[in-house]
Amino acid sequence: MKENNLYREVVVIADDFTGANDAGVSLALCGKKVSVAFDTPFTASTDVLVINTDSRALKASDAAEKITRLAPDIAGAQWLVKKIDSTLRGNIAAETTALQAISGKRQVIVAPAYPAAGRTTQQGKCLVKGIPVNETEFASDPKTPVPRADIGDLFGESHATVVTVDTLTTVLAQGTELLIVDAQSDDELDSIIAAAQHCDPVPLLVGSPGLCDALARHLAPVRRKQLLAVVGSMSEVAQQQIALAASQPGVSSVFIDVNDVLTGVTAGYLARITQALEEGNHCIVHTCVTEAARHQVEMLCQQQQLTRAQLGETICAFLGELTRQALAARAPDALYVSGGDVAIAVARALGAKGFEITGRVAQCVPYGKFLGCAWLRPVMTKAGGFGKEETLREVLHFIEERLSD
Template sequence: MDTKLTTPQIVVIADDFTGGNDAGVSLACTGLRVDVAFELPYHGNADVLVVNSDSRALAARHAASRIEALVHDCYSNPHQLLLKKIDSTLRGNPGAELEAMMLSTGKQLAIVAPAFPDAGRTTVQGQCLINGVPVTETEFASDPKTPVASADIGLLLQAQTTIPCQSMSLSQFSHRLNQYASDGPEIWVVDAQTDGCLDTIATQALAQKERPLLVGSAGICQALARQHVNTSPRCLLAMVGSMSEVAQRQIATVCRNARAESLVIDIENVLCGSPTHYLQQIINILSSGRHCIVHTCPDREARHRIPGLCARWQLTRPQLGEKVCHFLGTLTRQVLEAVTPDALYLSGGDVASAVAGALGARGFRITGCVAQCVPYGRFAGGLWQRPVMTKAGGFGDEATLLQVLNFIEER
């Protein structure tokens, strides 16, 4: 497990394990890294952290206490999107848990949309319907652990909270949200019969300067996922340690692509211990949606200057290579702790090994090949769990790295 404390973009608190998985799966399908935590604090690199409170069958006051404690441990940044996952049939303690989250976070508005149209769950005039039938006329009214006492969502919530609840149509919701000004905490129950209704709710909620607390089932999670589909251009971080002429021609060719930018690491900087400015340069390139090609060979003559470098710094060739590889491995780890490109390309066996070690990888699982000479797969364990491509320095032709970029952009 990674040792870094996770700082997710989205925090979801669910009241049971399978419900948490239902909330996370649609977000995971967009490419976001989704982890379901069994205990807090949680260490990792998740984009979405789903926390299971396991509180559905608890007494309301105990459920509220547990939620308050979890919020304290997993939600610390107001820029994070916070979502309360509830059961689509309203089982459990939705009112008590919702109130606990609002009080713990200071959220003044909660938007409750438990509809899940794909599963036949809709909200009409504030009523929870299962395939058009009020939930209290279905088997959920006699659930052995958590029976549902009312189909009126507002009344059901109001039985467990003193925060005012109001039910409204989708059009009323849109109108009121545009004019919303906080005058104390409020809970809005919003009608939804289709995925389009949930999309409207999610879109308008996310557009608010101060985001409300979203409350719902897997349906609102799917709507949220549709809002978070990654439409930004895919980008590659390439660490090229090879000084072969083939590798240099590959870099020159790929940098004719307007979205690719090369960055030369001056070995003198590495040896004298002043290379910190490279980190921010790489982060800036990747953050702008461009491919970043990092290499240590500025021209064809660079390899012939190695003996002079070794003599000046009193190093053998292997010692010099080890220092450069260690630096590139550490630099790669620092970059990936700050930004998340779509794939990592490692050229040169020593560099690939150094990067793998710096990232804490225990192995490499090969899953395919690009451009006939570039195996790709994923590291086993460690910080980086997205695609990794490796290439021997002298392999391929001038277009090899360009083909890798095209593969990343189209994949």
């Protein structure tokens, strides 16, 4: 049977069906294949196996006996989780002890907190919205009443050590076998997973959906969506927008020297844009950094013997082609173009036949998609002089938090 577990990154043992689904859903949402088994052995290939033992209301000895049958199904799992009820209902100690025995795990981390549902752990006690669980309605649950809030009491004579997230790593390194970890936030649950990861072997994790959510965040962190912004406008407003956005963490800027464009010395710009995107940053490409640059246009026209219109067309054509190459080399999640001439130059470079509008962000930035070309991801456009200083920063936040694929 062990060969069936080669692709089981995580095995979760739950004591009821809805709890099994609660444990697995965040792992499914982060891209894992999650299977919930009602019966074992389970032979199908899956990234995450969640086993429902349906044992919450059984006698402790019967619940433990069910766990002992699961040895073939847990073998080879990188992460082993005993999913428990966040209000301590069920046979937590009996099932945890049985699972530790068949898995051979030396250390156990118990962290029942589920902050999103108002369940926290403080000084080793389970609280529901700040009230000890045995003083809430769960104390009189018709099937599985909860008589105590002290988590350590569940394990009877077993020596449980109550620790905070700040001391968890140190106590784990000392070899303490049974740890109850206080947690009042998702960040603290994330820290528990991080501490467990550095143990060899990884401890048995005992927790509610909150801990399973933290494990999902650890195994498949959400990649921040990226924007390639191409700003050809020389307006003062556009420069203020660039400066504020570029000062934010995770934002790179690539200044295009117009003299390089006119002399053909453009090698390296594409590599800089690609590098910024590969590093996970937003990238702002622009041609103007100061007010003085706007007053150099006439001098450039005289030097190159070009009209202002010809100069603008040359720069825009370059930006359009550079954008096309950048999108082909390392596609971001969305494209932002500021300045009407630059926007149409980019559209032409991509071979677009039109534009479908689907919405607006930051009050002055329509977005949608190009039609008739290979670039199918969102495109945002903005007139150069429109908006306020925060407009481009607001666009970045929209990309990161709200824009769907």
